[in-house]
Amino acid sequence: MRRAYADTRERVLRRLDWAFPPEPVDLEIVRRVPQHKTDKPPILFVHGLGHAAWAFDEHWMPALAERGWPCYAVSLRGHGNSGSADGATLRHYEHDVMQAVIELPERPVIVGHAAGALVVMRVLERYAARAGVFVAPVPAHGGVGIARRMATRFPGDFAKGLLARPLRWRKEHFFSDKLDDATAQRYLRRFESPSACNQYEMLLPREPRPSKAPVFVIGSRDDAFVPPRDTERTALSYNARLRMFVGMGHSMMLDAGWEEPLKAMEAWLERTVLD
Template identity: 30%
Template structure:
């Protein structure tokens, strides 16, 4: 049974553009707040019903005392709890670990569409971590210390440059960094191969894999691989870093996602409605 979850909702101010609600799934070390800064309201303004939530032990959700023991399957259960309140198949948008949680969710459940933002690939973190360790050993070491001691001031400079582009206001970026928290050791082990994804392209909804071309954490090669593995469309963005929903050019990522949803969800829903009315 899931602990009580922190959940946020936004509704369109005008007539809804899309019949399907959008559920945002955050990544490791964060909470629902990462969506609430920009994406939750922006997508509501585009005509989507939007929901963000904090996984157990994160943000304002319960279960903090047992966070280090939470598994990826526990996080999938949290997503199931939120989706069950909707009464229909959602659009799922997940960032980094959140993308991995969505993939695990799709092993047993259906969705209208899924967007994986700088997502952990189906095989887990081994390939991306290896590339990071070889190309950016200083960043690899600081990611280790982030998990060991949390968002310490000594880690802000290098980790900050990996998470956010240099042109974001330093004070704002540091506020975001200070809100990071340690992740579940068990969930991280699950993503290192302990709980791999088993999906067949024939059973999947329309999917988009979107990444940052120069992301040092989930590299563009990994995003391309995820797209090929899952039969997803693929978009790589320039001038944006790993935390795409918080970066200075977050709206660039949001617009790409909204345009993809327009083509792959809204237009299909409109076409179906017209055929039903005929």
């Protein structure tokens, strides 16, 4: 009996979590809810490094709320208007997402972008959300492909990353040429530099574990960070439906043509969580 309890505890709450639990922080949660009563479940958005909750509130959240989806976006600790946290790791961000989930009115769909998708993968190993969506995800199996792509396309920035120096974000990192320069610069001024710990942690190989929720993966063949092969491999690891776009940058929810991946995601959600 004791062994069975220990095994259950290990699956639900990892040894490191119950031995050294992350300290909670005040989290910024941006809300966009429909004006009318709806039967659609809430959607919780989790941003990637350098972004914050605002990135989803530019386009995706208002559009979905108009169509009856209650939308929430959390700024992970150290991002946006959430509490600061030196040395935060993926484990701390995972805690932040679960802290945000607890505040929602019902079990949500969880959408993660880039490194935020990596956090959501970890959450879905233990929490049965209504569904999970990975947008331009950092690969479930490790970021060697990202490092190789960065070294090829942006060798100077890659060298800075290796030396744990803060990166200066540029339009070509996140957006396509279709997005006008003024809008791109407005977004870039809001981006934040990730910590060296986060940059290194994303590169570590890790065996993907089964998700407790159905998963949909969205990517771009022209993503400056995540190679298409890695996005395809992530989808295969989760036995997930995959939709790849062409001509879009890494920050698909902000780039020109943001409506197309949003339509694909909403169509999948309607078939998966509403039927």
